[in-house]
Amino acid sequence: MITTNDFKKGMRYEHENAPWQIMEHTVHNPSARGAATLVKVKARNLVTGQVLQKSFKSGDTFEEPDLAKLKVQFLYEEGTDLVFMDQETYEQYDVPKEKLGNSVDWMTDGFELDLLQYNGEIINIELPSSVIGVISSVEPGAKGDTASGKVFSKALLENGIQVMVPTFIKEGNKVKIDPSTNEYLGREN
Template identity: 40%
Template sequence: MVTTGDFKKGLVIQLDGAPCIIIDVHYQSPSARGASTMVKTKYRNLLTGQVLEKTFRSGDKVEEADFERHKGQFLYADGDRGIFMDLETYEQFEMEEEAFALISPYLLEGTEMTLGLFQGRMVSADPPQSVELTVTETAPVLKNATATAQTKEAVLETGLRIQVPPYLESGEKIKVDTKEGRFLSRA
């Protein structure tokens, strides 16, 4: 059991029988004397993907989920689903299409990542902070292009479309932020 005082971003708790990862925590002190502090949380249900909010009273106890993080690897896409492997046990897991669609634009075969397991079942896969992908399509290089506010659209090898600086050409490798889906730098 964990108390609301232990809540922090990234903690996985169990609510209504499902593992939920805390996305945001805000402690709100009451204005009235004698009232207890309220703990407002924003969390994602790892089984359904829903983002929800819940308010707890200070000192409330919640069960910590039977959740483990393992080093894993993306093996391949099987239709709309992704196949992953635990690098410690070599066990393979399948990720359903809704969750896989969110991370698939950042994955190449062999990409190493963190897998989240709940009661022996994979419920999450966290890609690295940034990945290197090749630009497959983009408009020609613009004359006198500088790195200022101008951008152009580029299609990457995974099908992801992002805005890139105008000086980039097709065939170049770039670093992409997986949290925000934006260009970081040339690789």
């Protein structure tokens, strides 16, 4: 059992027969005597992707969702589905592209990620926190604040994803990218 006292960012709980993940939470102590302490939560439904703000009384309890995380590797595209293989059991899973959103762009042969299952059904994927990509082309840098080094250029990775990189990054360089935001994190040696 999980109570509102256990809530923290990233925690998952079950509410209204759906798994939710906390994005933000605050505790609100009203000044009136006898008023209940409220816990305000901004959470994302892991099945639908819907984000809601909810308020709960301090001490409310919730079940832990029946979630399983599978380490998988992308194999190939088949029609409207992407096929992944569990790295431990070698079982294959077909996942509709529509469930993956913009994450589909990162799927290249051998790409490793986590599939999230809820009650045995695949509901979502979790990309790694950083991915190594190779720059295939870079546009010339624009004029900017060169004193602070905040001059960026548009670059294209080998998988076709566009990212903004510092002007010292050249074609063929390996870079570390956050796949959830396509943000440049650093150069990879």
